[in-house]
Amino acid sequence: MATPVGWSQGASGSVCLAFDQLRDVIESQEELIHQLRNVMVLQDENFVSKEEFQAVEKKLVEEKAAHAKTKLLLVKEEEKLQFALGEVEVLSKQLEKEKLAFEKALSTVKSRALQESSKKDQLITKCNGRREARAPHHAYMHGLFPNSPVPVSRAGFHPNFCPRLRIQAGHGNEGSGWCTIFFTAIKERARSHFS
Known part of the structure; x- marks a missing residue:
């Protein structure tokens, strides 16, 4: 190794030692600078302005x-x-009450309708029974005179009065009145048949 200018040759051993130490200091400082640069980069990444x-x-x-x-x-x-x-809860409860009231009213109306229908059926049955009780007389006469309507009793006349024949039964007894009508009807039929 060459001796630097201004240094004596006798002190070459100490010069080498000083040079080595200086070189170590420079290397350690460079390493420290490198670490500081890494810290600065990390700070730039992790910190904001x-x-x-x-x-x-x-x-x-x-x-x-x-x-x-x-x-x-x-x-x-x-x-x-x-x-x-x-x-909503109040309205739901009110709606439920109204629904129950409606169902109750509907049930009452249905019950009344059934009662009225039953009464109507009873009245129809009763009327039909009365008609049937009177029907034999009218049906018998209607059988003799198919083209004539069934006679209807009128106020003021005897029930056996026959407007078609203009014959009024005697007031004494019902059977004799019907017999008179019957025989008169047979005579009328026979007369029309043979004429």
Whole structure:
């Protein structure tokens, strides 16, 4: 190794030692600089500038205010919802009452209709019974005179009065009146048959 200018040859051993030490110091400083550069890169990646931080902080404050406003609106809407649910429950109960009242009224109407229908059927049966009780006389006469309508009793005349024949039965006894009508009808039929 060449001796640097200004150094004496006798001190070459100490010069080498000093040079080695200086070289070690430079290497360690370079290593330290390299580490500091790595730290700076990490800081750039993990940290933000003051301006960015302030902008983010401002945005966070705005979001917190919006969140509080939304929370207040949510509370109001929940109150409205609870009120609406209460109204729905009241209306449901009222509807159930009205449904029961309607079903009761419908049942009453059906019961009355059945009673009226039963009364009507009884009246029809009763009327038919009375007609049938009177029918033999009229049917008998109607059989003799098929083209004539069934005679209807009129006020003021005897029940055995026959408007077609213009014959009135005697007031004494019912049987003799019908006999007179019967024989007169036979005579009329025979006369029309042989003429």
